[in-house]
Each structure stands twice: as C-alpha cells, then as structure tokens.
Amino acid sequence: MSNETMTAGEKNKVLDIEKIRNDFPILNRLVKGHPLVYFDNAATSQKPAAVIDALVHYYTHLNANVHRGIHTLAEEATAAFEATRDAIRGFINAAYREEIIYTKGTTEGINLVAYTWGRQQLQEGDEVIISGMEHHSNIVPWQIVCEEKKARLTVIPVTDKGELDMEAFYTLLSEKTKLVAVVHVSNALGTINPVKTIIDAAHGKGALVLVDGAQSSMHLDIDVQALDCDFFALSAHKMLGPTGAGALYGKKQILEAMPVFNGGGEMIKEVTFEKTTYNELPYKFEAGTPNIADFVAFRPAIEYINELGKENIRKHEDALLSYATEKVREIEGIKIIGEAAHKASVLSFVIDGVHPQDIGILLDNKGIAVRTGHHCAEPLMNRFCIPGTIRASFAVYNTLEEVDKLAEGLKKAIKVLK
Amino acid sequence: MTNSKSIPEIEQEIVEDFSLFDSWDDKYEYIIDLGKKLPPLDDAFKKEENKVKGCQSTVWLVADYIGGKVIYKAESDAIIVKGLISMLIRVLSHHTPDEILDADMDFINKIGMTSHLAQTRSNGLRAMVKQMKHYALAFKGSKFNA
Numbered sequence: 289m290s291n292e293t294m295t296a297g298e299k300n301k302v303l304d305i306e307k308i309r310n311d312f313p314i315l316n317r318l319v320k321g322h323p324l325v326y327f328d329n330a331a332t333s334q335k336p337a338a339v340i341d342a343l344v345h346y347y348t349h350l351n352a353n354v355h356r357g358i359h360t361l362a363e364e365a366t367a368a369f370e371a372t373r374d375a376i377r378g379f380i381n382a383a384y385r386e387e388i389i390y391t392k393g394t395t396e397g398i399n400l401v402a403y404t405w406g407r408q409q410l411q412e413g414d415e416v417i418i419s420g421m422e423h424h425s426n427i428v429p430w431q432i433v434c435e436e437k438k439a440r441l442t443v444i445p446v447t448d449k450g451e452l453d454m455e456a457f458y459t460l461l462s463e464k465t466k467l468v469a470v471v472h473v474s475n476a477l478g479t480i481n482p483v484k485t486i487i488d489a490a491h492g493k494g495a496l497v498l499v500d501g502a503q504s505s506m507h508l509d510i511d512v513q514a515l516d517c518d519f520f521a522l523s524a525h526k527m528l529g530p531t532g533a534g535a536l537y538g539k540k541q542i543l544e545a546m547p548v549f550n551g552g553g554e555m556i557k558e559v560t561f562e563k564t565t566y567n568e569l570p571y572k573f574e575a576g577t578p579n580i581a582d583f584v585a586f587r588p589a590i591e592y593i594n595e596l597g598k599e600n601i602r603k604h605e606d607a608l609l610s611y612a613t614e615k616v617r618e619i620e621g622i623k624i625i626g627e628a629a630h631k632a633s634v635l636s637f638v639i640d641g642v643h644p645q646d647i648g649i650l651l652d653n654k655g656i657a658v659r660t661g662h663h664c665a666e667p668l669m670n671r672f673c674i675p676g677t678i679r680a681s682f683a684v685y686n687t688l689e690e691v692d693k694l695a696e697g698l699k700k701a702i703k704v705l706k
Numbered sequence: 707m708t709n710s711k712s713i714p715e716i717e718q719e720i721v722e723d724f725s726l727f728d729s730w731d732d733k734y735e736y737i738i739d740l741g742k743k744l745p746p747l748d749d750a751f752k753k754e755e756n757k758v759k760g761c762q763s764t765v766w767l768v769a770d771y772i773g774g775k776v777i778y779k780a781e782s783d784a785i786i787v788k789g790l791i792s793m794l795i796r797v798l799s800h801h802t803p804d805e806i807l808d809a810d811m812d813f814i815n816k817i818g819m820t821s822h823l824a825q826t827r828s829n830g831l832r833a834m835v836k837q838m839k840h841y842a843l844a845f846k847g848s849k850f851n852a
Contacts, residue, residue: 320730643784645763646738650786653730661762675764675783704738705785 302600309685311336311592322655325690330475330503330634330681331659332525336592339529342585354580355554355571369580372587373570376535379590380501380520381511386569387543389536390578394502395425397521397536398469400573401498402429404546406467412438415464417457417495419481420446420671421474424664426500430469439466446671450477450626458489465495472504476663476679477626478609478634480508487517496542502526506683507605507632509598512537529589530582536573543569550575601684605633608682608691615695621702625677636663636677639698642705644678650701656694713805716797717813724817733817734786741788744795747781758837762830763787769841775800776842780834790819790831798838803846811835 312334352361354369377385391397416430434441442460445453468490487497498519506527512520524533552575557565566572612635621640648660661676662669727733751768758765763784770777778799780791
C-alpha cells in the first residue's frame with residue numbers, strides 16, 4: 289500500500305464497492321451474530337443476484353433438454369446454454385467456440401486431458417512436468433496416467449518465497465517432456481506463475497502445456513491465444529458463477545485428434561452395435577445431459593466480471609491484499625507463507641505456537657470465514673514443513689473495513705490462545 | 707482417582723457449567739482453558755497407530771484398563787480440540803466398558819457444540835467418541851476372554 293495512512297473507507301475510486309456488495313445477497317446474512325466477512329473466496333466465490341436469478345429463471349421459464357427437441361423450450365434452453373460457450377470463448381479469447389468444452393469444473397477438465405490425451409500420447413520413458421505448488425487436482429490425474437503408461441512425473445521445486453524455481457524447470461525440461469501441467473495462480477500461496485515463459489520454453493522442446501486456471505480466471509486477463517497454451521481449465525464457481533460448471537479450453541487441432549472421454553448420448557454421430565462414430569467438437573467430449581441450468585447461469589457471472597472490468601477488480605483486490613499483508617505483518621508471531629513478487633488476492637500465514645484450526649474456529653465465532661488446513665496442496669505444505677496455513681482470500685466485494693475486522697479477530701484469538 | 711459419579715451425572719454437570727456462560731466467547735475461553743490444562747501425552751504415545759482419523763488437527767488417544775475401569779489419555783496439536791477431548795475424558799474416563807458403551811454423549815448437543823462447530827470439526831468430535839468406545843469394546847472383550 290503506497291499510502292500508509294490510508295484508512296479503511298477511502299478506497300478504490302473506480303468501483304463502487306458498496307453498490308457491488310448489494311448485488312451479493314449472501315453478504316447481508318449474519319454468522320454467529322456478526323455480519324459475514326467472507327474471506328474464503330479462493331475456495332469458492334459468492335454469487336451475484338444476476339446469477340441466482342438466472343438459475344430461477346431457467347427452471348421457471350426455459351427448462352428443457354438441450355440439442356434434442358424441436359419444441360420451443362428445447363430451442364430456447366439450447367440457445368441459452370450455448371450462449372455461455374460464446375461468453376467463455378470471449379472471456380479467454382479462444383479462436384473458436386468449439387474449443388470450449390463444458391466440464392464440471394477445473395478438476396474434470398484436467399482429468400479429461402489426462403485420460404484422453406495422456407493415455408493416447410504418453411509412452412514409457414516420457415515425462416510430465418508439474419510444479420510443487422499444484423492443487424491435488426493437478427497432481428493425482430498425472431500420477432495415475434503416468435503410472436499406467438510408465439511415464440515419469442517430475443516436479444518444479446518451489447523457492448522459499450513461494451515462487452517456481454525456473455532454473456530447475458529449465459533443467460527438468462527436455463525432449464522427453466510431453467506435457468507441462470502448471471497452475472496459473474496458486475490457491476494456497478497466491479503466487480502468479482510466469483506461465484507464458486513456461487509455455488514458450490515447453491513448446492521449444494515440443495511439449496504441450498496445460499494451465500490450471502481455477503484461481504486465475506477471476507483475477508487475471510486470460511488470452512489463451514496470446515499465451516499459446518494448449519489447454520486451459522477453469523471453474524465457474526471460482527468466478528461468481530454456479531458450482532458444477534466449468535470449461536476446458538484446448539487448441540482445436542489437438543482436441544480433434546484426442547480420443548473421446550465419456551461415452552453416451554450427445555457425444556455420438558451414429559451408433560450401431562458394430563461401430564459408433566463420434567460427434568464433432570465440442571460435443572464429442574460432452575456425453576449425457578449436461579448441467580444446463582448452471583451453464584446458463586454462468587453467463588451472467590462472466591458478464592458481471594466483464595462489466596466491472598478485470599483491471600478494476602484487480603486494482604481493488606490488490607489494495608485489499610496489500611492492506612491485509614501490512615495489517616497481518618504487524619501482528620507478533622505471524623509468518624506469511626508465500627511472498628512472491630507477483631501475487632493475487634491470497635494471504636496465507638502461520639502463527640507461532642498456534643494451530644490454524646483454533647484460529648479458524650475463533651474467527652468463525654466472529655463471523656469471519658477463512659480457510660485453514662492444507663488447501664488440497666499437501667506436497668506444498670510439506671515443502672514449507674507446516675501442517676497447513678490460515679488463508680484469507682479476497683474478492684471484489686470485500687472491503688478494507690473487513691480486513692480490519694480480520695486483523696482485530698486475529699489479535700484477539702492469539703491473545704486467548706496463547 | 708476413581709469416579710464416583712455416573713456418566714449422565716457428569717454430562718449434566720457440564721451442561722450446567724455451560725449454562726452459566728452468556729456468550730460463545732466465554733464458552734470458547736473455557737474450552738481453551740481446559741485445553742491448556744490437559745496434561746501432555748508422553749511423546750512415546752504420539753505415533754501413527756494412536757491417531758484418531760477424521761480430525762482436521764492431529765489427535766492422539768490411548769487407553770488403559772485398570773481394575774475394570776477404562777482410563778483415557780489424549781492430546782492434540784490444536785487447543786480447542788484439546789479442550790473438547792478434556793471434556794470427553796472427564797465424562798468417560800474411570801468408568802466400566804459397559805457404562806462407556808451405553809453413554810449417549812448428548813451433552814455435546816446440549817451445550818450447543820454440534821451446531822456451533824462446522825461439520826468437519828464435529829465429525830472430528832464424533833470420531834473421538836467412536837474411538838473411545840472402540841477401546842471400551844476391546845477391553846470388554848478382553849475381560850471376557852481373560
């Protein structure tokens with residue numbers, strides 16, 4: 289924070305945060321008798337009324353199965369469902385709408401690539417590189433497929449500051465590398481990784497790159513063509529949208545060459561008992577009746593973000609992060625985990641002699657929601673020799689006053705616990 | 707130390723203790739205080755086989771069977787959990803396996819703990835009670851085998 293005397297209340301000039309807060313009905317509720325302070329946004333974001341209304345509207349006016357019927361409801365439901373695909377395409381600047389595969393979320397997107405591309409392409413002796421700050425969802429699928437194909441899984445180490453050791457990455461990268469799967473923004477540390485550098489280096493060795501965009505999609509401008517990534521996975525629920533909806537972006541020619549994932553309805557062209565031919569992109573990867581309502585309601589979330597503007601969102605979140613970092617640093621015994629030069633809206637820390645769970649319980653008693661634990665990144669916690677951290681993660685609807693409440697809550701909790 | 711009071715009597719005592727508190731702040735302070743007072747478990751007992759599964763923090767639980775009574779010792783790396791364990795030990799320790807197996811442990815609901823602790827944490831509490839009852843069951847079996 290540039291101005292140390294800046295007080296809570298004097299905040300971003302561009303966005304009217306109070307107005308934004310009014311768009312999120314859940315922010316009005318009380319928790320344990322206190323106004324909710326929601327700092328668990330890296331786990332899932334809250335939803336604006338536009339998203340909630342879209343869900344209700346869908347079931348009230350549009351509900352029908354998509355792509356099948358010729359009746360009015362089916363056509364309207366299909367149009368609403370497919371409109372989200374165009375919105376996602378625009379949101380990440382993909383070249384073609386058929387490069388957007390609907391998934392349940394980031395985890396399913398990564399699994400889809402592992403089970404189709406991975407099983408088809410990986411051979412004995414090949415290597416897949418991940419990083420030491422991956423979420424379990426970008427570790428386990430690669431362990432499974434590497435074990436099956438006798439390929440080797442290697443890991444880019446993480447420095448004490450919580451950044452990727454890029455020198456080590458260049459050493460790991462070789463002609464044997466077939467894929468680099470790396471997180472864009474770490475859910476546990478907030479580190480923004482230099483994915484463009486990684487992608488260019490990997491392509492230089494003929495390897496593909498999958499970017500786990502679960503945390504980045506709400507905060508950073510995503511341009512998959514400029515990044516030149518081969519796959520990009522995201523989740524709607526981390527970016528103001530509903531749970532159970534997400535997208536996998538893949539370059540068209542790669543997706544076309546990939547074998548199918550799930551078999552069933554929708555993904556087929558013709559079925560006989562002798563042979564089935566498959567539908568074209570993106571439908572060949574979308575077997576069965578999809579999560580229609582949640583995809584329909586994902587579009588207003590994207591529109592909401594677009595309307596606020598990512599740069600404005602980032603400005604506000606950066607202000608929250610620096611203010612929180614400063615406030616938390618003042619508290620004796622706190623050690624911040626993850627002090628990368630480039631971070632996005634995640635503040636992870638430990639406190640001398642205090643278990644994160646105790647802090648989580650006492651903050652919850654004040655209506656403050658933080659995450660405590662290993663954040664589904666156990667190898668990363670082991671790297672820092674800690675069982676877990678306390679993580680406050682910020683979103684556009686959070687305020688500096690709420691950060692003050694967090695700091696106060698922490699001080700009180702530490703006093704009681706020590 | 708023997709326990710002259712029955713399990714339901716001790717449960718009732720705890721419920722009455724808690725009824726004196728006006729706020730959850732006070733309740734937590736009391737639980738934290740219990741946690742701080744819980745005697746540490748010898749490091750020799752802090753091994754994998756004594757860990758209670760299902761807890762977000764680490765809980766070690768051991769039990770002895772002396773003179774027909776089960777005696778529990780436990781520790782955790784988190785203080786609030788330690789305070790909760792301390793209450794469980796106060797209720798169940800120094801009773802016979804049958805008394806322990808019959809205990810409904812309804813005091814946990816009555817003091818509002820289940821509604822106040824998030825699902826994950828009350829799962830941990832349940833896991834501890836389950837493990838304590840497992841010990842009682844095992845000792846009961848050994849009694850009949852002996």
